[in-house]
Amino acid sequence: MKKITTFLIVGCIIFLISCAKDKDLNKFLSIEIPAGxxxxxxxxxxxxxxxKGFDLGRMLFYDQGLSKDGTVSCGDCHxxxxxxxxxxxxxSHGVDNCFGxxxxxxxxxxxxxxxxxxxxxxTNLELAPLxxxxxxxxxxxxxxxxxxxxxxKPEYQQAFQKAFDSDEITxxxxxxxxxxxxxMMISADSKYDQVKxxxxxxxxxxxxxxxxxSAKCASCHKEPLFSDNSFRNNGLDITSLDLGRSTITSLASxxxxxxxxTLRNVEVSRPYMHDGRFKTLEQVLDxxxxxxxxxxxxxxxxxxxxxxxxxxxxxIIAFLKTLTDLTFLKNPKYSEE
Amino acid sequence: xxxxLLMVAIAAVAFMSCKKEDAGEITGSGTLNFEFENVVGNxxxxxTTQNYTNTKGESYKVDMFKYYVSNIQLLKADGSIYNVxxxxxxxxxxxASTLKPSLSNLPAGDYTKISYTIGVDSARNFAGAQxxxxxxxxxxxxSWNSGxxxxxxxxxxxxxxxxxxxxxxxxxxxxxxxxxxRKVSFNIDPNILRIRTDKSPIIHFKADVAAMFNGKQNIxxxxxxxxxxxxxALIIADNYAQGMFSLDHIxx
Numbered sequence: 078m079k080k081i082t083t084f085l086i087v088g089c090i091i092f093l094i095s096c097a098k099d100k101d102l103n104k105f106l107s108i109e110i111p112a113g114x115x116x117x118x119x120x121x122x123x124x125x126x127x128x129k130g131f132d133l134g135r136m137l138f139y140d141q142g143l144s145k146d147g148t149v150s151c152g153d154c155h156x157x158x159x160x161x162x163x164x165x166x167x168x169s170h171g172v173d174n175c176f177g178x179x180x181x182x183x184x185x186x187x188x189x190x191x192x193x194x195x196x197x198x199x200t201n202l203e204l205a206p207l208x209x210x211x212x213x214x215x216x217x218x219x220x221x222x223x224x225x226x227x228x229x230k231p232e233y234q235q236a237f238q239k240a241f242d243s244d245e246i247t248x249x250x251x252x253x254x255x256x257x258x259x260x261m262m263i264s265a266d267s268k269y270d271q272v273k274x275x276x277x278x279x280x281x282x283x284x285x286x287x288x289x290x291s292a293k294c295a296s297c298h299k300e301p302l303f304s305d306n307s308f309r310n311n312g313l314d315i316t317s318l319d320l321g322r323s324t325i326t327s328l329a330s331x332x333x334x335x336x337x338x339t340l341r342n343v344e345v346s347r348p349y350m351h352d353g354r355f356k357t358l359e360q361v362l363d364x365x366x367x368x369x370x371x372x373x374x375x376x377x378x379x380x381x382x383x384x385x386x387x388x389x390x391x392x393i394i395a396f397l398k399t400l401t402d403l404t405f406l407k408n409p410k411y412s413e414e
Numbered sequence: 415x416x417x418x419l420l421m422v423a424i425a426a427v428a429f430m431s432c433k434k435e436d437a438g439e440i441t442g443s444g445t446l447n448f449e450f451e452n453v454v455g456n457x458x459x460x461x462t463t464q465n466y467t468n469t470k471g472e473s474y475k476v477d478m479f480k481y482y483v484s485n486i487q488l489l490k491a492d493g494s495i496y497n498v499x500x501x502x503x504x505x506x507x508x509x510a511s512t513l514k515p516s517l518s519n520l521p522a523g524d525y526t527k528i529s530y531t532i533g534v535d536s537a538r539n540f541a542g543a544q545x546x547x548x549x550x551x552x553x554x555x556x557s558w559n560s561g562x563x564x565x566x567x568x569x570x571x572x573x574x575x576x577x578x579x580x581x582x583x584x585x586x587x588x589x590x591x592x593x594x595x596r597k598v599s600f601n602i603d604p605n606i607l608r609i610r611t612d613k614s615p616i617i618h619f620k621a622d623v624a625a626m627f628n629g630k631q632n633i634x635x636x637x638x639x640x641x642x643x644x645x646x647a648l649i650i651a652d653n654y655a656q657g658m659f660s661l662d663h664i665x666x
Contacts, residue, residue, distance in 0.1 A: 124542075198559040203542035207550055208557040220551035248551050252543035325559050326591045327645045 106131060108188070111265035112274065113301045117188035119202040119260055126257040130240040134258025136233075137251060139413040143223055144216035145172050151209060151216075151255075154181045157411055160342030161185060161262070167353025175214035178319060180353035183339065183346050185264040185405060189302055195335045195351045197308060198325045202260055203252040220248055227251065264341050264405040265301075272399070273301075279399065286396025293383050294393070297376075303340040303400065309376040310334045312369035313350060321351065333372050344401045358397060362390040440522045442611035446488075447516040449618040450505045451662065452479055459507055459623060469628040472635050474571035474581060479507040479623055480554065481565040482534050482547075485597075486517065488607075489527035496521055502534070504547035504554065505621070516614075525607040528617065528661070529599035532654060533564030536595065539588035559643060561588050564595075565654060567626060574639035582640045583626060585647045585654075594647055596655035608666045616665040625657035626650050 106126040110117065124130075137143065141150040154169040155161040161184035163169050169181045179195050193199040199208055209215045210223065227233045227246050237246045240254055269287075271277035279287060290298075299305040308322040310333045317333030325331075335351045349355040355364065366385040369375070385393070405411075452459040454466045454476065465473050486501040503515045538548060539561040548555075554563045564586040570579045587594040607615055627633050630652045641647045 194558075199557075200540045200560045201542040204550070204555075204557070204560055207555070211557045220553075224551060247545055248549050249543040249545045256542075326589070328591055 104128070106261065108261065109263070111263065111270070111301070114186075114265065115189055115302075117260075118191045119188040119256065121188075121257070121260065124203070124253045124256060126261055127240065129236070130254050130257040131261055133236045133240040134254040134256070135411070135414070136236055137255055138258055142226055142230075143210060143218060145218045145222075148172055149216050151206060152413060154209075154215070155184050157408075158345060158406055159183070160264070160346040160406065162342075162346035164345070164347065167348050169215065171212070171215040172217045175217075177212065177214040179351050180348065183342060184259055185262045185341065186302055186339065187262065188260045190306060192306070192336075195338075196322050196325050197336055203256045205259075206252065206255050223251070224248060258411075262405075262411055264402040266404040267341065267402040268399040269396075270402070280395070282392050282395045283399050284396075286392035286394070287399075289389050289393050290396050293385070296378060297337045298340050304337045307337055308334040309337055310372045310374040311365075312372055312375045312379055313354070313364070315370045315372055317372065319351060330374060333374055340397060341400045342402055342406065344398045345406065358394050359390065362393060366390070440524070440610065442522045443519045444522045444609040444611050445516055445518040445614040446520055446607070446609055447614055447616045448503070448514065449616060450483075450503075450513050450515075450621055451618065452505070452507045452513075452621050452623065455622065455624045461507055466624065468624065468635070469632045470573075470634045472571055472573040474569055474573075474635060476507075476567065476569040476623055478566060478568040480563075481505055481532065481621065482554065482562060483530050483532065484534050484538075485531040487529040488520065488523075488525045489529070490523055491526045491606075496523075501530075502538075502547050504552060520609050522610045525609065526602050527599060528602065528607070529597055532596045532598060532651075532658070533586060533594060534562040534588070536588040536593075538562075556584075556586070556643065561643070562586050563643075565626070565650070567623060571635040571639070573635040575636060576639045580639065581635060582642070583638075583647075583650055584642045585626075585650045587643045587647060587651075592643060592645060592648065594643070594651040596651050598655060598659050600659075600661040602661070602664065605664055606666070607664055613666065618662045618664065620660045620662050622658050622660070626654050629653040629656040 104127065106128060108117070108121065108126070139150050139152040141147050141153070143150065149172050154163045154166070156164055158164070163181035166181065168177045168179060170176055182195065187193070187202055191200065193202070193205040194208065199205050207220070210218050211220065224246060233246065234244065237250060238244050241250050268277055272279050297305055297307065297309060308331060310317070314333070320332050322334040323329065323331035343358065347356055349361050355361045362385055365379070365383055369379050457464070457466065459476060459479060461479070462475060462477050465475060467473050483503040483505060484501060486498040488496045488498065498517055498520065501517060504512060506512045534548065538544065543550065548562070554566060555561070556563060563584045565583070566585070567581070567583040569581040571581050572579055574581055576582070585594055607617065609615060631649050633649065638646060638649070641650065
């Protein structure tokens with residue numbers, strides 16, 4: 078009798094524990110908006126993140142099987158240590174040795190953006206991966222083939238079932254899981270953030286750099302996201318070979334304009350510019366000081382002399398390095414399992 | 415006798431009022447069946463093999479013809495409007511199962527006018543990943559410039575200067591600068607579309623591929639042969655808004 082009672086009690090406890098664990102996995106994950114950040118644009122409407130949805134998103138993100146020939150995953154060109162940009166690749170290396178025409182953008186703080194890619198062509202976080210999945214120079218696949226692949230894999234059947242309480246695998250669920258994973262990527266724990274939270278202090282040089290940055294750079298690279306999400310021409314070429322924003326809007330006044338990139342984690346996400354032409358931050362600042370070209374759509378703010386002396390440049394770079402967020406760059410929850 | 419008369423009178427009044435109610439209030443819900451018959455001018459649309467000629471005298475063939483019809487509105491004679499919720503059709507000439515869609519749960523009634531959007535409303539263009547006929551794997555969604563292709567025509571013409579003499583007309587755009595959303599309306603008068611719980615009428619539309627290339631602006635395939643949205647696509651949208659769809663007949 079005693080044995081049976083003990084057995085029952087132990088059984089109940091195990092049951093309760095496993096239940097609780099399962100409940101945890103189904104619980105909505107909270108999305109913490111860092112202090113000073115704006116309200117998210119992507120609100121996770123009808124797509125409340127859960128641990129299981131997030132896990133499925135991560136599984137998809139790192140799966141090369143989503144590409145045409147099984148060789149390229151999202152994570153191959155969006156590397157965590159590079160702020161989910163593509164380190165040392167001016168443009169990304171897709172299937173069949175094809176190189177795309179633009180530098181892979183970093184991926185974090187995406188829920189705060191109202192459009193994606195350097196030309197802003199995609200307007201909803203859920204559909205951003207579609208571009209890479211189907212672009213002939215990236216993953217070059219067909220959505221129908223991706224769905225056949227996912228449906229054929231027992232691990233996906235299981236993961237979709239867990240994430241969405243249904244055994245039906247659809248592209249909408251795939252995109253929503255990816256949006257959960259990518260939307261939860263928040264980078265807001267750099268030294269800069271710690272200084273703002275008064276838990277760290279800038280060095281003298283970093284502080285000088287911050288003051289210079291605020292005066293000369295921050296109107297476009299606006300805090301706290303370090304981008305104002307606008308499209309501008311920054312005088313790289315007299316005539317831009319890549320029309321950028323105007324490929325989307327069909328407006329000549331947008332020719333050669335590109336999205337102002339965030340500068341968070343900029344230290345680790347080289348090379349720079351839409352075509353990755355600059356390998357170092359020094360080259361970038363040299364461009365702004367000496368090489369601005371009179372493009373017809375050159376941003377008015379760049380028509381003045383920024384007066385960046387070598388000392389100023391060094392100070393600004395010291396400040397930019399305080400935007401590196403190691404907590405984010407090394408966070409195992411975003412890494413391939 | 416008086417009593418009997420009174421009873422007859424009462425019965426007559428009751429009967430009349432009954433009849434009146436019948437005529438005035440049609441209740442319940444019913445189904446409306448659509449038929450989309452794709453044509454080129456006055457010829458049937460036959461994919462890949464048949465030669466057609468545009469208004470500029472240029473010969474062409476059609477390999478693909480797909481389009482969205484959405485946001486269907488039904489109007490009654492009294493001016494009241496019923497917006498059919500979630501009404502999205504994707505008509506694809508190569509897939510016979512798409513040519514006869516239907517709408518169920520419509521309020522029964524006598525309808526005198528029908529309108530719909532050629533394409534997809536602005537909101538759905540930007541609303542994230544969709545399902546059903548709006549799912550991106552239907553290959554009617556631009557990955558690099560978010561939004562639906564409203565009308566997709568592909569084919570060939572010896573006049574086309576594009577590679578392999580291809581014709582590629584992917585028409586769409588729901589943004590402030592490129593808005594290809596077009597709405598069309600059809601009067602059903604003098605006929606009436608009668609939707610009843612026990613009657614499912616058929617409404618038969620013709621969709622004329624040729625109307626993409628003539629009407630507001632007659633185009634030559636030497637000038638226009640490859641469009642992926644953008645401002646030139648609006649030329650085609652304005653053309654097809656004028657003459658692509660016609661209400662051929664209804665069966666009540």
